[in-house]
Amino acid sequence: MRSLLKIDTKGEEINVIFLRPFSDEEYEEFAAPMRIESFHRTNMRMRSIVLKNGKELESFLVATKYKRSAYEEEDSLLLIEANRLLLNFLSSFTTFIDHCSKQYSIHLTKLKKDFQKRDSYYFDEYFEYRFFKQMRNIISHIAFPLTKIRSNKEGFHILLDKKELLKFDWKRVVNADLETLEETVDITPMISSLCRQVESLSYDVMYDYKEKIIEAIYAYNKVYKEVQGSFGFTEYGSLEEFITADSPKINPISIAEIKKAIQDLNTHPDINIKLVSKEPADSIE
Structure with a gap:
């Protein structure tokens, strides 16, 4: 009382x-x-963190590509920094999914299966969504996903190595995706795509x-x-x-x-x- x-x-x-x-x-x-306001707050804040981490990663890869001379660090240190930013991005992305799922269990129990289906839909529909989600799941085995550096007239590139990625146990559909990629992979264009997908999913959650x-x-x-x-x-x-x-x-x-x-x-x-x-x-x- x-x-x-x-x-x-x-x-x-x-x-x-x-x-x-x-x-x-x-x-x-x-x-x-x-x-329900706590659910909304979680949705908005987690989405913001994913987008911020994505922007920081993308900006770093673009800046080092075109203005490598502006960085005094050795290549190996730039590689470490790129991986740090990638790990932040991956962690915030999957944490966003986990937090949403938990909030559905608390506030929207009748719609939790709908959210799970929506998560599966995004996984099936968008390469970037399934690629980064799977990468976060196997990150303990990969350690540093970004392992290659290439410098040419087009700039300084920090890249993934396809052969290294294929050594790990990806879901079959993601493994098939990897087979179609070049031997070295630039994730820069994938980052903004995933950010748009996360934003779209966040709006779907808001509607619920x-x-x-x-x-x-x-x-x-x-x-x-x-x-x-x-x-x-x-x-x-x-x-x-x-x-x-x-x-x-x-x-x-x-x-x-x-x-x-x-x-x-x-x-x-x-x-x-x-x-x-x-x-x-x-x-x-």
């Missing part, structure tokens, strides 16, 4: 009004849809939880309209307990993160959630 509080803020003065006990059942009805975000708005509004203003909760079930506590803790509730999530969702070409400003709270049109 906890209690519902109204929170009035006037300048630096904060007034807290104890309204009524709030049962565990009521709280769960309110809080359950609000938790859009209804939960809308439910969160309705859950917040229901309590907001009862309180007629900003509100929060305390773990104490009665006014007497709240008053006599040495340092009663208050958990203020904000809708700001849910509103930010709606802004993010509206970047999806097939999502258009309209928030209409009405008293006492914003509503969905």
